[in-house]
Amino acid sequence: MLVAAVVAPMVGDAEWRINIFALAPPLFGEFDPHFGYGTVAAVLTALAVIAYGPVLAARLSWTLLVITSMATGLVWTFSLSMIDGWNRGFAGRLVRPDEYLAEVSEVSSITGMLEEFSSRILDFQPDSWTTHVSGHPPGSLLTFVLLDRIGLGGGAWAAGFVIVVGCSAAGALLITTARLGDEATARRIAPFVALTPGAVWIGVSADGYYMGVAAWGIALLAIAATAAGKRAVAAAVGSGLVLGFAIFLNYGLVLMGVLAIAVLVAARKYRPILYAVPAAGVVAGIFAAFGFWWFDGYHLVVERYYQGVATLRPFSYWGWANFASALCAVGPAAAVGLGRALRPRRLRRREAVVLLAVAGLLAMIIADLSALSKAEVERIWLPFSVWLLVATALLPRQSHRFWLAGQALTALLINHLVWTYW
Template sequence: MTETLGTATETDNSEHRRWISRGDLVSLLAASALLSAAVIAPMLGDPEWRINIFVLAPPLFGEYGPHFGFGTAAAVLIALAVIAYGPTLAVRMSWRLVVFTSMVTCLAWTFSLAMIDGWDRGFAGRLIRPDEYLAEVPGVSSIPAMLDEFSGRILDFQPDSWTTHVSGHPPGSLLTFVLLDRVGLSGGAWAASWVVLIGCSAAGALLITTARLSDEATARRIAPFVALTPGAVWMGVSADGYYMGVAAWGIALLAIAATTTGKRAVIAGVGSGLVLGFAIFLNYGLVLMGVVALAVLVIARTYRPVLCAVPAALAVVGIFAAFGFWWLDGYHLVVERYYQGIATRRPFSYWGWANFASALCAVGPAAAVGLGRALRPGRIRGREAVVLLSLAGLLAMIIADVSALSKAEVERIWLPFSVWLLVATALLPRPSQRFWLVGQAITALLINHLVWTYW
């Protein structure tokens, strides 16, 4: 284990004993006000403006409809178990078991939430809709031909235009589901299982990254929160959960490379480059993971991993280019495709700030309060690992927002960035952990039972 580079435990003892400080209340009230405004504003706006927002349960993409399902009881029981035992077990179990248990718990939590909507609507049927990836899989007879013609089919209003989701992402996404089909894992259930497994593994990546850049004690404090994340509502099942998992492991490998030496550092550095390089071929927006990667290097005070990671990432770019897909061409065409659809009507005057209310639903009140603690000037100057990592995730979200290419649906689209806000929960006082875990659980359960989410 490397030298601790700043831990969340170095807080004022008097504040540490308190469950909630005045600053925490301010953060909680600000988050509540933002979410309330995002819900109420469409009700008060001009009728045409409300229609152009193009969501039925603002700020979430879905529609209101109270419901229960097979997963209700399981989700409640898992939440109660994590609240009751999570903080204690995270301290007492071995480190490897903490990482493994966090991923398994996240998996169970995500699947149980999906089952509230039912097997078909909540899980197996999510990725087989006409606008999703699996709709295009049967038409891919040759992978090289698909990559070569990919850019030519991005724009809309053509006879052979890709479906909405395929056209809106680089070919790595479609390639993933084609390969699953080729090895015999065909259909919506297998595709959903892949997405959920990779997405929930991000819990382990966050713990490893935090432990590497700070210490295991700090990482153990965030374990219950990454396991019980409200983002699980969209991790099961949105392909963005898969993107989140891939990107998170790319960052974890970078953290390993930055905090070790020799052959292991080289292997981790190359691995990080390959994984993050592939990530930008899953989602154009994942170039913004460079913000989180930069935070890792700043925390570790080294640039060495770049020497291995950048050439590896460029190799991935070169491979796709050799098969006919140039990333920049695809990106420019996607921007054009974006404004061929409802993006031209969705008002930035609303989504420019309501996006953050959507993202708040995916991270929960605990992350909002933890982020409020991270934003205190003294902590930023101290360059604590959890502070810089969470602020890097926030900065990536801000850049994505001002690009105006993320108007709505960011509760899923921003998962690769917003998940890093969860590391700020390490800043919450230990006595308050169960209190905030209750808030996280209630957030997810209310959303999943009151809103029929589309993703």
Template structure:
């Protein structure tokens, strides 16, 4: 019996030229963002007309939020092992395993990958203490005794400079975010470790949600091609640990349930539509920017060519909105106040002339080079006109970050803030074929490991 041929040995490791071009262009953007930030005095100040600011104060790792520093930690062997296994065995396992066990394995592997990356910085520093600083949610949990009173007075405490102004992250989000951690504390799961576990467990479920949505809108074979990339996405660095990881899982399952609802006309599909509305409605009360998840939701409805899920989904969202409003929090009051708070902080020292495109460079670091490598094969006007589901989901996510960027309310930290949109950009990787799949999986793993071992990210 003859051994494997040279072609067999190369299978999965030979990237296509258009893929390389897309990845190289994205990498060039990141390099440019790093160089400009590092040469701020010689390059950046003239570009912005002499405005005074200092990257070292707020983003010395620009375009990422963090600082340089090579290190290893207890999570290193875990992350390396998971990365190698997914590169070598991920595509074949995803192609052959039964669907439901595969979804469980997808979630478990994503969770281990995320925890491993977080623990590279040490278990205490990289995981347990991430949500316990004075700017984070847990700093306010102990002071909330009356949830009703908190909701009624929430908007009044958003603007800074008051004796009772909310901590930075609490003020920057609707009350659903802080209430999540208050409820967790009320059931006896207080403290940094429990909060971190909630974020990474729910955040890791986003990988399953994207696979479920693609399976419902296209087919399971296409979803199977997505799974290894969804599992090993560099964005896991910021899911572990940040509250945005929790937001990502909640909103992702809102879209997934909507896709399930759009797949049929039975009662269970209507129930899925209501669940979608409840989750997407709650998402808007977790993060003001998640109103933009309406774009992926619209993409699902257009791709499925069905409007039946719309009414029950809207009904579910209105239930959430009604409960918060009846409890005393008016979303639009909070949104107006948070814009004032935003410009009271370090946002005023972050020039839009840099961050308008530096944000996109940070996004590239989070989604990895496999996504821009695949975009040319997914995003095109003919595909949009044919309402191809994968294309519409990716385009919707791209539009969402474009609107967020142009709003000038996202300057830096977009590797974390845009997590809910990043998972839908990763759907583009279904276009990466068998010929190059392992090459791009390896690129994702190397990038994630490099970021986590060469820098200290703030999230």
């Protein structure tokens, strides 16, 4: 599929090729071989994880393993971003004219911003929001405004916040897998979630932030479904609040409901819904009280989407090439693991890692069929595709170093050969 996605634009007619609107299809970016400050650090990090990751994953205490996985992911992500340089790859990512920070200084009143948010979504009006702000609910802009208000303004602080939250998803995946399956299974996936090729886009796109938030919402739900008493109730409420906020970061995160269902099916416990859903409703109610109704924003953003290049981008290409893009973000190990997860015998057994990986895939399929994700899904689908990494638990243990090398090579090649942007 990946080869076909690369070759198809080369053999298509000129107009079709232009309308794809991607210079390095199926990735959104352009071919630009380069090295940078982060090259050596990224290679050394990859070699360390390949050599020692599987052993440490088996030996470290559980708490230390979770922390180490998140920290390793952070080093890996930052190293990859620094291949493009401090400004180009990190501090300058979120300050471009079409990004969130371009609007932060214009927000004099948070309540005023929420009240007028929907009226500024559509394009071709004097006060239209920038591309990224208009394409998302106000929670995204609100996040960066609040960072600015507490003294963490500017591109470097915003980028640091995004990759810290994004890389924390590694811990959420480990906790979810351990809760719904067992600790041994979670330990097997630890090196893979730390060394994910998706780090190319976690550093630094806001979608990495969305991924981290959504992943912790699912982890809290897994805790709620496997705990008892007050702890279960607290975790369920926390999950509802986090996932409720997530849909005000990204409209597409309503599809995290597919992952939530997978969690409850794996745990065979549905009581958390009684607490999580009302908690999510509280978040929606707060935004509505301040003037933003989610459904109004969604319908307007669909209209805004088709005011741009989406009208020209052919679904005949992106309808399937999207999955080649997503493959670049999860790597060959996750793809092979997913193939094992989709075997009928495993599907019938409803193993936790199988349910989570299949749910991630199903969310991606639904997003694809909506035709609201034509291109750039290597980053846009991160909150869904990251769950395919749990399928690496199904790979033979003796092959882990081989597949970790494949994961690292995927990320290093993309980051050194393609100038990715969004």
